[in-house]
Amino acid sequence: MGYQLNFRVLSQYSDLFLSGIVLTGKISLGAMVISFILGIVLAIMRQSKNKIARRIAGLWVEVLRNTPFLIQLFFFYYGLPQFGIYVDALTVGIVALGINASAPNCEVIRSGLLAIKTGYYEASAALGFSKLQNFLFVVLPISLRLAFKPLTSNFVNLVLTSSVCYSITLMEIMGVAKTVSARSNRPFEIYLILLISYTLFTYAVSFIAKAIDKRIEIRL
Amino acid sequence: MAMIEVKNVTKSFQIQSFDESTKKYIKTKLTVLQDFSVDFDQQGVTVLIGPSGTGKSTLLRCINGLETIDEGDILVDGMSVRDKHKLKNIRLTCGMVFQQTVLFPHLNVMQNLTLGPRKLLGMSMAQATDKAKHLLNKVGLISKEKARHFELSGGEQQRIAIARALMMDPKALLLDEITSALDPEMTSEVLHILEDLAADGVCMIAVTHEMVFARHVARRIIFMDKGAVAVDADKDEFFTVHRKENERVASFLKFIGE
Numbered sequence: 001m002g003y004q005l006n007f008r009v010l011s012q013y014s015d016l017f018l019s020g021i022v023l024t025g026k027i028s029l030g031a032m033v034i035s036f037i038l039g040i041v042l043a044i045m046r047q048s049k050n051k052i053a054r055r056i057a058g059l060w061v062e063v064l065r066n067t068p069f070l071i072q073l074f075f076f077y078y079g080l081p082q083f084g085i086y087v088d089a090l091t092v093g094i095v096a097l098g099i100n101a102s103a104p105n106c107e108v109i110r111s112g113l114l115a116i117k118t119g120y121y122e123a124s125a126a127l128g129f130s131k132l133q134n135f136l137f138v139v140l141p142i143s144l145r146l147a148f149k150p151l152t153s154n155f156v157n158l159v160l161t162s163s164v165c166y167s168i169t170l171m172e173i174m175g176v177a178k179t180v181s182a183r184s185n186r187p188f189e190i191y192l193i194l195l196i197s198y199t200l201f202t203y204a205v206s207f208i209a210k211a212i213d214k215r216i217e218i219r220l
Numbered sequence: 221m222a223m224i225e226v227k228n229v230t231k232s233f234q235i236q237s238f239d240e241s242t243k244k245y246i247k248t249k250l251t252v253l254q255d256f257s258v259d260f261d262q263q264g265v266t267v268l269i270g271p272s273g274t275g276k277s278t279l280l281r282c283i284n285g286l287e288t289i290d291e292g293d294i295l296v297d298g299m300s301v302r303d304k305h306k307l308k309n310i311r312l313t314c315g316m317v318f319q320q321t322v323l324f325p326h327l328n329v330m331q332n333l334t335l336g337p338r339k340l341l342g343m344s345m346a347q348a349t350d351k352a353k354h355l356l357n358k359v360g361l362i363s364k365e366k367a368r369h370f371e372l373s374g375g376e377q378q379r380i381a382i383a384r385a386l387m388m389d390p391k392a393l394l395l396d397e398i399t400s401a402l403d404p405e406m407t408s409e410v411l412h413i414l415e416d417l418a419a420d421g422v423c424m425i426a427v428t429h430e431m432v433f434a435r436h437v438a439r440r441i442i443f444m445d446k447g448a449v450a451v452d453a454d455k456d457e458f459f460t461v462h463r464k465e466n467e468r469v470a471s472f473l474k475f476i477g478e
């Protein structure tokens with residue numbers, strides 16, 4: 001006697017799996033963009049001379065890092081309608097995940113900013129660049145390159161965390177797995193497929209990241 | 221009107237020092253330039269010399285607006301360094317190269333040269349690249365066009381920094397001990413470039429301890445001491461009359477091995 005792996009029964013659900021993968025990709029990509037932009041803004045706020053900006057950014061990061069993503073997700077999904085704000089589940093998922101990942105992104109971008117020496121400012125000031133131009137053309141590109149590696153591991157985390165979005169009815173790959181597993185009663189095969197899919201997903205992210213990293217590698 | 225007019229400038233720094241008797245840090249004022257005046261014309265090479273800590277770097281940094289002055293005024297081409305809106309034009313008028321050169325680490329040599337003209341002078345990529353090639357030829361580094369900063373020696377980095385400053389077509393170059401962190405071989409590489417530029421008529425105000433260079437290339441020599449101009453003379457006059465008659469000049473030149 002032994003367990004007979006049976007993937008055949010699952011083949012009828014292949015379209016569903018595919019759409020789940022596509023949705024996971026959408027959620028992840030959208031959240032990456034949001035978390036990246038928010039991360040930059042927060043990192044700038046944390047480094048700013050303005051005390052209030054520093055406090056807000058600090059609090060934002062603290063709260064997000066010390067609460068479970070599931071609760072953050074429910075907070076937006078069930079909490080906002082109480083204020084008459086109705087947003088579809090996909091938007092909530094993308095935005096909540098983007099906000100969640102903005103915290104670790106802020107931290108790594110900030111450490112990139114901290115590595116910038118005053119010498120760069122003087123070099124660009126002496127050429128005639130304003131403070132803003134110095135930030136845009138020198139400081140930011142250098143810090144982002146320095147932060148690139150830790151940013152990609154944040155992005156890998158983000159892809160993995162996106163699975164929690166099934167809990168707000170989103171049929172991303174985890175949601176699909178739950179559904180199919182109820183219908184077909186082949187949970188072992190289904191979650192094996194999921195483990196492999198996520199591994200491939202994150203592998204793809206790291207692969208692309210490595211390729212980019214080679215091109216933008218920086219030494220101070 | 222001189223190109224650069226430094227008029228009665230006072231410049232001081234707030235410094236923290238440790239008071240032994242009270243065991244506390246106290247803030248004190250260190251006055252570096254006191255009622256300091258000097259003019260620079262757009263002519264040839266002026267060499268600034270003087271003992272360490274007399275304010276040579278501070279003077280150049282004030283001219284370029286990297287330090288703010290307490291009193292007096294500095295006019296560059298008639299523009300006051302006190303006017304925040306003129307700062308960009310002042311810096312375009314006076315290019316500056318530092319002892320410790322900082323090439324932008326995310327850019328290669330060519331990009332380091334073209335960034336300024338493209339963003340600040342509205343030059344096209346093609347124009348900027350042409351100009352950069354011309355200047356890279358001038359500093360003898362056309363083969364390093366694609367190199368990154370860590371692939372360059374200290375002397376090469378300084379030559380790139382000179383070219384980068386020249387990309388902006390400044391009326392004058394402010395050079396602050398740009399060879400003093402280099403070994404003798406690299407120093408002479410860089411000085412050769414400066415000699416060529418001087419021969420081309422580029423106006424330079426250089427802080428340097430390279431007296432051979434000063435003898436060859438300088439038109440005017442300013443000896444600064446304790447935050448003031450102690451001697452301001454024609455090169456030949458400086459090395460003959462002043463070296464004989466001015467004790468401080470004589471002992472300084474002796475000190476630096478001249």
Ligand SMILES: Nc1ncnc2c1ncn2[C@@H]1O[C@H](COP(=O)(O)OP(=O)(O)OP(=O)(O)O)[C@@H](O)[C@H]1O
Nearest residue numbers: 233234235250252271272273274275276277278279
């Ligand atoms: N940012 C600063 N804060 C405090 N003190 C400063 C600052 N910059 C310069 N100083 C002080 O001002 C004085 C003049 O410095 P400066 O660098 O202009 O001298 P220098 O003539 O260039 O000397 P050197 O030949 O050693 O380069 C020194 O005593 C220095 O310690």
Ligand SMILES: [Mg+2]
Nearest residue numbers: 276277278397
């Ligand atoms: Mg100095």
